[in-house]
Amino acid sequence: MKSLIIAVQFLTRLPAPHIAVTPNEFASAMRWFPAVGLLLGSILALGAWAGSLIDPWIGALSGLLLWTMVTGGLHLDGLADIVDARGAAHGDRDRMLAVLGDPHIGSFGVIAIGLLLLSKLVLIHALLQQASVINLMTLICIPFIARIGPLIWTTWLPPLHEGLASRFRGAIRPFDIFAWSSVALLASLRFPVLLAGAVFIPLWGCWIKRQIGGISGDGHGAGIELIETALLMTLIVGSKLS
Template sequence: MRRLVLAMQLMTRLPLPQVKADEQDFAAAIRWFPAAGIVVGACIAGGLSLGGRVDPWAGALLALLLWAGVTGALHLDGLADIADAAGAAHGDKTRLSLVLADPHVGSFGVVAVVLQLLTKLVLLRMSVGSFPAWWLIGVAMIARMGPLFWARWLPPLHEGLASRFRGRVTPMHLLGWSALALALGWWMPGLLMAAALIPLWTWWLRARVGGISGDGHGAGIEIMESALLAALIVAR
């Protein structure tokens, strides 16, 4: 149970009790990232439903605010860093690593975050009437399955918590969450796009970045959330 709490603490800004844990517990918390996504998705769905009682755009805006607020914009930060690095490196992996290590956000990162927020806002508005709000739970959960695969398939870029994730994900964890995702895909076919999105992001990171880091996880989650949300709308 403490590893679930740790996963929630790593992936959200929700008030949670402090738990005693060591480095192994923190690394193993990655197994529960999809469960944290269920909570994030429930918050977003609640905001969309509540705000939608006033106006569909109000529901979309409230859902977006909760999406960023509950996660502490953590994944948006990763998206900004990856965008800055990819935009400024021009294929030079050494320069890319230097840009990733820079704590400042550049113009590429700002543009990527703004476009991502606008994309989510429009997609959330389009989702109203297309499918039930609770389907957003599936979007947030499956997007957070990505880190389990990326940690398993990609070498770490540097030492840190993300590098320790790799040894804590086993094929059984991948199979277990994949089975749940397939079950959800029975009702929500658009979510099955994750079967292509996860390998595609793996390929892109390997080719352009050379491995995985916390930024790669965060950017991947953001991209998957938007893509899965769009897929649900199209599939309906």
């Protein structure tokens, strides 16, 4: 239970009890990231549904605002840093790493955040227009699936540097990945579109390894944001084709 509380404190801005945390306890909290994803998905779906009772665009905006406020834009910052670093690198790895370590957000990062938020807004609106209970239930699972990614990346990829992400290495057990993947597989039996996560998660890992060289907190955050958006797109396309 303590690890779950730590995970909620780290990944969200939701109120939680103040507790003392050791470095090992902080690292082990990563095992509960997918559970926090289910909590976020429930808040997102509830907000989107409630707003849609007025208008689908209001529902999309309500859901997106809750999604962003509850996470505090934590993962958006990682996306911006990755895009800034790649945009400014021009083939120079040292320059890329220097930009990646810069806490300031550049023009590439601002554009990436804007485009991603706009994409999520449009995709949630498209989902609400279909007025499908199944789609709303799938929406709950999307943040959950995306947060299985960090468990896999942290055990598969080398740490880019000694930082926040490197603390998680060694804390994730094979059982953790197996357990959450099994839950995801069970959910996909009801919502097959979620199987796309089995493609998007390794794809992001391959891209990070090839283009960046290792995983960092920014890589985790960017991956979560992009996989959530890709799953939303897959959900909409799948609904149209079915």
